[in-house]
Amino acid sequence: METKVYALTGNPEEDREAISLAGQVIRSGQLAAIPTETVYGLAGDALNPGSASRIYEAKGRPSDNPLIVHIAEIQALEKIARDISPKALELARRFWPGPLTMIFPKKDVVPLETTGGLDTVAVRMPAHEAALGVIRAAGGYVAAPSANRSGRPSCTTAEHVLEDLNGKIGLILDGGPVGIGLESTIVDLTGRLPCLLRPGFISLKQLEEVLGEVETDPAVKGQLAPEQRPKAPGMKYRHYAPRGRLTVVSGTPEAVAGLVNRLTEEALSRGENPAVLASSETAGLYRCKNVLEVGSRARESEIAHSLFAMLRRADELEADPIFAEEFDTPQLGGAVMNRLMKAAGFHRIKASE
Numbered sequence: 001m002e003t004k005v006y007a008l009t010g011n012p013e014e015d016r017e018a019i020s021l022a023g024q025v026i027r028s029g030q031l032a033a034i035p036t037e038t039v040y041g042l043a044g045d046a047l048n049p050g051s052a053s054r055i056y057e058a059k060g061r062p063s064d065n066p067l068i069v070h071i072a073e074i075q076a077l078e079k080i081a082r083d084i085s086p087k088a089l090e091l092a093r094r095f096w097p098g099p100l101t102m103i104f105p106k107k108d109v110v111p112l113e114t115t116g117g118l119d120t121v122a123v124r125m126p127a128h129e130a131a132l133g134v135i136r137a138a139g140g141y142v143a144a145p146s147a148n149r150s151g152r153p154s155c156t157t158a159e160h161v162l163e164d165l166n167g168k169i170g171l172i173l174d175g176g177p178v179g180i181g182l183e184s185t186i187v188d189l190t191g192r193l194p195c196l197l198r199p200g201f202i203s204l205k206q207l208e209e210v211l212g213e214v215e216t217d218p219a220v221k222g223q224l225a226p227e228q229r230p231k232a233p234g235m236k237y238r239h240y241a242p243r244g245r246l247t248v249v250s251g252t253p254e255a256v257a258g259l260v261n262r263l264t265e266e267a268l269s270r271g272e273n274p275a276v277l278a279s280s281e282t283a284g285l286y287r288c289k290n291v292l293e294v295g296s297r298a299r300e301s302e303i304a305h306s307l308f309a310m311l312r313r314a315d316e317l318e319a320d321p322i323f324a325e326e327f328d329t330p331q332l333g334g335a336v337m338n339r340l341m342k343a344a345g346f347h348r349i350k351a352s353e
Contacts, residue, residue: 001167001168001169001170002167002170003162003165003166003167003168003169003170003171003172004170004171004172005158005162005171005172005174006018006021006022006171006172006173006174007174008035008130008173008174008175008176010175012129012133015130015133016133018173019130019133019134019137019173020137021171022034022043022134022137022138022171022173023133023134023136023137023138023139024137025170025171026043026044026045026051026134026137026138026139026142027045027137027138027139029044029045029048029050029051029054030044030051030054030169030170031043031044031051031054031055031058031169031170031171032134032169032170032171032172032173033147033155033158033161033165033169033171033172033173034130034131034134034144034147034173034175035128035130035131035158035173035174035175035176035178036070036126036127036128036131036144036178037098037099037126037127037128037131037178037179037180038099038126038178038179038180038181038182038183038184038200038201039146039147039154039155039156039178039180039181039182039183039308040146040147040148040154040155040156040157040158040160040161040178041070041126041131041142041144041145041146041147042055042058042059042144042145042146042147042165042169043070043134043138043142043143043144044142044143044144045138045139045141045142045143046067046069046070046080046110046114046141046142046143047080047109047110047111047114047139047141048111049111049112049113049114051143052067052111052113052114052143053113055067055143055145058165058168058169059145059148059149059150059165060149060150060151061145061150062150063113063116063117064116064117065116065145065150066114066115066116066118066120066122067114067115067116067122067143067144067145068101068122068123068124068143068144068145068184069110069114069121069122069123069124069141069142069143070123070124070125070126070131070135070141070142070143070144071123071124071125071135071140071141071142072125072132072135072136072140073125073140074089074092074093074096074125076140076141077092077104077123079107079109079141080106080107080109080110080121080123080141081104081105081106081107081121081123082104082105082106082107083104083105083190084104085189087189087194087210087211088102088104088189090210091187091207091210091211092125094210095202095206096124096125096127097125097126097127097128097132098125098126098127098201098202099124099126099127099180099182099183099184099185099200099201099202100124100184100185100187100200100202101122101123101124101184101185101186101187101198102122102123102124102186102187102189103120103121103122103123103186103187103188103189103190103197104120104121104123104189104190105119105120105121105190106118106119106120106121107121114143120188120190122186124184128175128179130173130175131144134173146183147161147164147165147172148160148161148164148165149164149165151239151240151241152164152240152241153240153241153242153307153308153309153311153312153343154182154183154240154308155308156177156178156181156305156308156309157176157177157178157309158172158173158174158175158176160308160309160312163312177305178305179305180201180301180304180305181304181305181306181307181308181309182200182201182304182307182308182332182335182336182339183198183200184198184200184201184202185198185199185200185201185202185203185207185335186198186200187207187211187214188217191215193213193214193215194207194211194213194214194215195214195215195216195217196214196215196216196217196220197217197219197220198220198338199220199334199335199338200335201304201332201335203331203332203334204216204334220334220338221338221341239339239342239343240308240311240339240340240342240343241311241342241343241344241345242311242312242314242315242319242322242343243315243318243320244275244314244315244318244319244320244321244322245320245321245322245347246311246321246322246323246324246340246343246344246345246347247321247322247323247324247344247347247348247349248323248324248325248326248337248340248341248344248347248348248349249323249324249325249326249348249349249350249351250326250348250349250350250351251350251351251352252351253281253282253285253325254285255351255352256282256325256326256351257282257285257286258351259349259351259352260276260286260288260323260351261285261286261287261288263321263323264276264286264287264288264323265287267321272320272321273290273317273318273319273320274288274290274319274320274321274322274323275288275290275291275292275314275317275319275321275322275323276288276290276291276292276322276323276324276325277292277294277310277311277314277322277323277324277325278291278292278293278294278324278325279293279294279295279296279297279303279325279327280293280295280296280297280302281296281297281298282325290314290317290319292310292313292314293310294306294307294310294327297327297329300329300330300331300332300333300336301332303327303329303332303336304332304335304336307336307339307340308339311343324340324344326340327340
């Protein structure tokens with residue numbers, strides 16, 4: 001299959017033809033990669049079981065890993081979800097379009113193939129004009145997990161999508177680099193209390209301002225047991241991982257740099273090609289030649305925006321092993337560390353003083 005890339009200009013009139021074409025592809029049961037404000041999505045018809053199967057096949061994704069249904073209008077919720085509470089509608093009015101996914105009991109129109117066999121459905125409305133246009137052109141309900149091979153770092157550029165899915169899908173809309181760089185926050189609204197399943201740009205505090213008490217699922221900081229079914233994307237399987245062995249190193253900047261410098265020197269002595277993911281403030285502490293600056297701790301959005309790109313850069317360098325600082329920043333640190341720990345397979349070591 002030939003994968004065609006269509007560059008978007010950001011001008012709705014000029015982009016109308018490409019957006020319409022993507023919608024037609026999705027309506028036909030095939031797949032298209034589209035930009036959103038979070039990451040690029042691999043879009044298929046959410047109400048077509050065959051489309052969901054094609055998404056799993058193209059990504060190499062386990063079929064019990066649920067897909068998120070993307071909509072373009074709040075009213076579209078009524079067709080696919082039950083028990084939509086006033087609080088849920090308040091969340092939608094406050095954060096949609098935007099990087100928030102809500103989980104509801106599903107209606108029968110949503111096939112089990114889309115929900116990973118669950119009787120719930122995950123829904124969001126992206127804050128990206130081209131994505132909204134594609135959703136409308138495709139019929140209003142688009143399943144769109146991140147457009148990467150399963151387990152790989154999510155795609156924040158069309159080039160990343162082409163790297164992973166060239167020849168597996170027919171069309172990519174190139175909207176340039178995404179704005180946020182991390183997938184949406186996911187909150188489950190089907191239980192006695194709302195439950196945070198995946199941290200993201202919308203913080204726990206922001207959710208609590210609308211919902212009151214919100215639980216956090218243990219899988220946010222750990223792994224599900226093999227027999228457990230994931231409630232949402234990214235909960236069970238290793239995600240976001242570079243090809244090299246990734247280890248997160250915690251501790252003071254000086255202690256982390258001291259330990260990482262020793263570990264990278266040992267790696268070099270074994271003929272390996274180590275790399276370090278570091279903040280702009282501490283990058284100069286490392287003696288490794290492959291120091292990848294993720295961004296400034298004073299500007300958390302930089303770290304969120306470049307994390308996946310830097311993990312892919314490590315692959316380009318054929319780096320192995322890879323050592324990453326902790327990024328426990330106040331607002332987005334939870335979301336960044338959730339992705340980083342999953343990418344590392346939860347392998348973390350502490351640098352002593």
